[in-house]
Amino acid sequence: MTYKTDKSKELFQKAQRCLVGGLSSSFHKAAWNEYPIYMDHGKGSKVYDVDGNSYIDYLNAFGPNLLGYVHPDLTAAVAKQLQKATLMAAPNADLVKLADKLVDIIPCADKVSAFMSSGSEANMHAIRVARAYTGKKKIVKIEGCYHGSMDEEKVSCDAERLEALGSRENPNKIKHIKGQKDPDDVIIAMFNDLDNIEHIFKTQGDDIACMILETIMANADPIYPKPGFLEGLRTLCDQYQVVLIFDEVITGFRLGLQGAQGYFGVTPDLATFGKAIGGGYPISCVAGREEVVSAATVASGTFAANALCVAAALATIEICQRPGFYENLERMSQKMVDGIQVICAKYGVKVNTKAIGGMWTMILGTDEDLVDYRDHYSKVDSKLYTKLVQGCMERGIRLNPWRGRNYMCAQSTDEDIAYTLQVLDELMAQAVGEK
Numbered sequence: 001m002t003y004k005t006d007k008s009k010e011l012f013q014k015a016q017r018c019l020v021g022g023l024s025s026s027f028h029k030a031a032w033n034e035y036p037i038y039m040d041h042g043k044g045s046k047v048y049d050v051d052g053n054s055y056i057d058y059l060n061a062f063g064p065n066l067l068g069y070v071h072p073d074l075t076a077a078v079a080k081q082l083q084k085a086t087l088m089a090a091p092n093a094d095l096v097k098l099a100d101k102l103v104d105i106i107p108c109a110d111k112v113s114a115f116m117s118s119g120s121e122a123n124m125h126a127i128r129v130a131r132a133y134t135g136k137k138k139i140v141k142i143e144g145c146y147h148g149s150m151d152e153e154k155v156s157c158d159a160e161r162l163e164a165l166g167s168r169e170n171p172n173k174i175k176h177i178k179g180q181k182d183p184d185d186v187i188i189a190m191f192n193d194l195d196n197i198e199h200i201f202k203t204q205g206d207d208i209a210c211m212i213l214e215t216i217m218a219n220a221d222p223i224y225p226k227p228g229f230l231e232g233l234r235t236l237c238d239q240y241q242v243v244l245i246f247d248e249v250i251t252g253f254r255l256g257l258q259g260a261q262g263y264f265g266v267t268p269d270l271a272t273f274g275k276a277i278g279g280g281y282p283i284s285c286v287a288g289r290e291e292v293v294s295a296a297t298v299a300s301g302t303f304a305a306n307a308l309c310v311a312a313a314l315a316t317i318e319i320c321q322r323p324g325f326y327e328n329l330e331r332m333s334q335k336m337v338d339g340i341q342v343i344c345a346k347y348g349v350k351v352n353t354k355a356i357g358g359m360w361t362m363i364l365g366t367d368e369d370l371v372d373y374r375d376h377y378s379k380v381d382s383k384l385y386t387k388l389v390q391g392c393m394e395r396g397i398r399l400n401p402w403r404g405r406n407y408m409c410a411q412s413t414d415e416d417i418a419y420t421l422q423v424l425d426e427l428m429a430q431a432v433g434e435k
């Protein structure tokens with residue numbers, strides 16, 4: 001059967017008449033696509049579009065769908081709460097249960113704060129907390145990391161060309177949004193480069209409130225911390241009284257319940273969570289060391305700690321705590337990665353592929369770990385990856401179109417993986433043959 005997406009095309013044409021850019025999130029359409037694929041529903045590990053095509057989904061809503069689509073126990077918990085109320089302009093008893101559980105689970109959490117809806121809001125609050133705690137105002141952010149859509153977050157997240165980044169010593173602060181305020185208080189640093197960060201702290205430490213980073217730069221290809229990097233950051237932040245913030249919006253519950261701080265054994269002062277902690281329902285929070293996290297005013301928001309999302313987060317934690325939950329995710333991620341390695345070796349394609357909890361990655365063009373975002377330009381074969389993404393889509397598999405970071409969900413199956421590897425093998429043969 002030929003792959004057809006006519007209804008999506010038609011919907012996009014209509015959307016452009018009433019919706020700015022035809023989209024509500026710039027991430028809903030990859031730049032090279034003429035129109036987004038409109039999805040109708042999801043079930044298990046698959047998502048179904050309006051034209052009736054199904055896709056094994058490894059994008060999983062950019063991370064939140066840790067449990068897969070319509071997980072029966074999560075759905076039942078949410079449905080139960082739905083019968084009671086969503087918003088009551090008051091905390092409920094479950095909120096206390098949730099906060100208590102998070103304090104139990106997350107290493108840095110003496111307390112949690114600011115149950116909002118998005119990762120962007122959590123990071124905004126964390127930055128505010130750091131400023132309140134230190135009385136200082138500057139933020140150090142790593143080139144290539146993504147922390148959300150606020151003016152001070154969406155800075156130097158990526159660039160079309162290496163030259164646009166400026167020099168390592170004096171990197172440009174790239175704005176990504178029309179109308180974005182100048183990020184005067186943001187300082188750009190290099191991932192995996194403690195000398196660079198120490199120099200920044202030495203020269204501007206008196207003004208720096210916090211250092212925020214993704215511990216695994218998952219929004220780049222991804223890029224992993226070198227052994228000692230996170231530990232070194234911890235030491236430097238202590239030395240210069242800079243609040244260390246781990247953005248765990250992706251890694252939270254994805255690498256394990258304790259997130260990256262549990263995985264790497266380095267405890268930040270503050271950590272932000274979103275995405276997977278609600279299992280697909282919008283909830284985020286900030287966790288941290290008592291004296292730091294308590295420094296700012298309590299957050300406010302109409303939808304903050306709404307009962308539906310609190311119920312979803314509690315159910316998600318309960319499901320994640322079941323015996324074998326993470327072992328199963330990791331087993332499936334590893335199976336995919338092993339298969340990719342065999343395929344790439346067969347066609348002589350260099351690959352860096354890793355399984356970490358419910359995340360599996362595929363960087364083509366290199367078998368080395370990337371050190372920082374700048375490595376992307378010289379080492380990564382993005383064209384080949386994009387070719388695979390497009391070919392997979394036509395064969396009923398949805399990969400992350402932007403970068404080689406993909407997700408298993410609790411409902412992924414061995415059959416999904418076997419089919420995906422078969423398709424990747426065929427597509428790789430084709431791509432290599434065309435070179």
Ligand SMILES: Cc1ncc(COP(=O)(O)O)c(C=O)c1O
Nearest residue numbers: 118119120146147148247249250
């Ligand atoms: C690491 C990281 N932090 C923060 C965010 C922002 O989260 P949200 O899109 O929920 O605002 C994202 C979103 O992709 C992210 O990947």
